[in-house]
Amino acid sequence: MTRVFNFSAGPAALPESVLRQAADEMLDWHGSGMSVMEMSHRGKEFIAIHAEAEALLRELLAVPANYRVLFMQGGAIGENAIVPMNMLRGHAGADYVNTGEWSKKSIKEAAKYAKINVVASSEATQFDRIPKRETWQLDPNAAYVHICANETIGGVEYHFVPDVGDVPLIADVSSNILSRPMDVARFGLIYGGAQKNIGPAGLTIVVVRDDLLGGALPITPSAFNYTEQAASDSMLNTPPTYAIYIAGLVFHWIKARGGLAAMEAHNRAKAALLYDYLNATGFYRSPIVREDRSLMNVPFKLKDEALDAAFLKGAEARGMVQLKGHRSVGGMRASIYNAMPVEGVKALVAYMKEFEASHG
Numbered sequence: 529m530t531r532v533f534n535f536s537a538g539p540a541a542l543p544e545s546v547l548r549q550a551a552d553e554m555l556d557w558h559g560s561g562m563s564v565m566e567m568s569h570r571g572k573e574f575i576a577i578h579a580e581a582e583a584l585l586r587e588l589l590a591v592p593a594n595y596r597v598l599f600m601q602g603g604a605i606g607e608n609a610i611v612p613m614n615m616l617r618g619h620a621g622a623d624y625v626n627t628g629e630w631s632k633k634s635i636k637e638a639a640k641y642a643k644i645n646v647v648a649s650s651e652a653t654q655f656d657r658i659p660k661r662e663t664w665q666l667d668p669n670a671a672y673v674h675i676c677a678n679e680t681i682g683g684v685e686y687h688f689v690p691d692v693g694d695v696p697l698i699a700d701v702s703s704n705i706l707s708r709p710m711d712v713a714r715f716g717l718i719y720g721g722a723q724k725n726i727g728p729a730g731l732t733i734v735v736v737r738d739d740l741l742g743g744a745l746p747i748t749p750s751a752f753n754y755t756e757q758a759a760s761d762s763m764l765n766t767p768p769t770y771a772i773y774i775a776g777l778v779f780h781w782i783k784a785r786g787g788l789a790a791m792e793a794h795n796r797a798k799a800a801l802l803y804d805y806l807n808a809t810g811f812y813r814s815p816i817v818r819e820d821r822s823l824m825n826v827p828f829k830l831k832d833e834a835l836d837a838a839f840l841k842g843a844e845a846r847g848m849v850q851l852k853g854h855r856s857v858g859g860m861r862a863s864i865y866n867a868m869p870v871e872g873v874k875a876l877v878a879y880m881k882e883f884e885a886s887h888g
């Protein structure tokens with residue numbers, strides 16, 4: 529068996545030890561005589577798996593007691609609609625910051641339900657930065673302010689929590705949740721799909737302050753109504769049971785490695801290896817301003833894009849896959865989530881240097 533270094537943006541690499549444990553437990557989970565996939569979601573075995581996953585997530589993120597953790601489905605794109613349906617709470621509109629492809633999708637979807645006010649945008653500079661907070665034109669009557677905490681395609685990340693006063697701040701954290709500690713109390717709600725930094729696709733995580741519940745639009749489907757899901761412990765319908773189980777194993781893995789502070793050190797060290805090299809060479813470049821560069825998704829361009837195909841082919845031959853940038857931006861992108869070992873990034877930088885030496 530050979531495992532590659534998988535730089536996919538999502539679904540993305542998982543810790544090998546988690547996959548091994550899942551394999552060991554595949555046919556018989558803890559003497560139950562069943563796979564987790566075969567269990568009733570209301571049986572005592574799965575209830576325990578579910579409760580433990582939630583408890584570990586709360587512990588890792590230090591979620592305050594007045595927040596509900598929901599395990600839902602529909603992905604972050606589903607949440608782009610589910611958030612306004614639940615969070616307008618009688619307000620006419622909401623404020624959105626546009627920092628790239630994922631922000632644009634959120635804005636487009638939310639506009640079906642509410643008057644959306646784009647309060648700041650970095651589109652004029654090809655989404656190479658986070659617009660400075662001082663430039664945002666916030667509406668004090670907005671239902672909430674929405675940001676994308678990490679633009680997975682563009683590679684820009686908030687390295688600060690914007691102060692938006694008393695209006696609840698909502699963040700799409702799909703691609704940087706659990707990559708470092710975050711102060712959940714600064715947000716009204718955070719949401720994200722699991723398949724970047726947590727586990728298999730199919731599970732969507734929502735953490736919401738409980739005083740914001742109860743105001744969903746009447747058209748909101750029950751399965752997507754936060755209040756109803758909170759009241760039934762995310763079991764209003766059958767939850768994505770296997771994905772929740774794997775997420776729980778990943779939470780254990782993070783805890784065993786020292787929690788989110790240790791994850792941050794690990795992720796900063798990996799990102800520094802790549803960005804230090806990108807800063808030093810003229811052969812490759814990062815399109816993002818230094819202070820807003822993502823620790824999770826590192827897009828870069830070759831000086832001569834005619835070499836892109838040869839670069840990717842050589843990487844694949846060395847066991848490094850999924851480095852092609854998103855079709856909307858081109859170039860390369862290395863996604864280096866929690867599960868990417870430092871050895872993978874070292875191998876990538878060594879290959880980039882070798883490729884520069886032979887083509888530069």
Ligand SMILES: *Cc1c(COP(=O)(O)O)cnc(C)c1O
Pocket residue numbers: 538602603604605606630676678679680700701702703721724
């Ligand atoms: C991947 C991603 C999404 C889309 O998630 P789906 O699970 O495909 O709905 C949305 N936002 C961000 C920031 C992402 O990285």
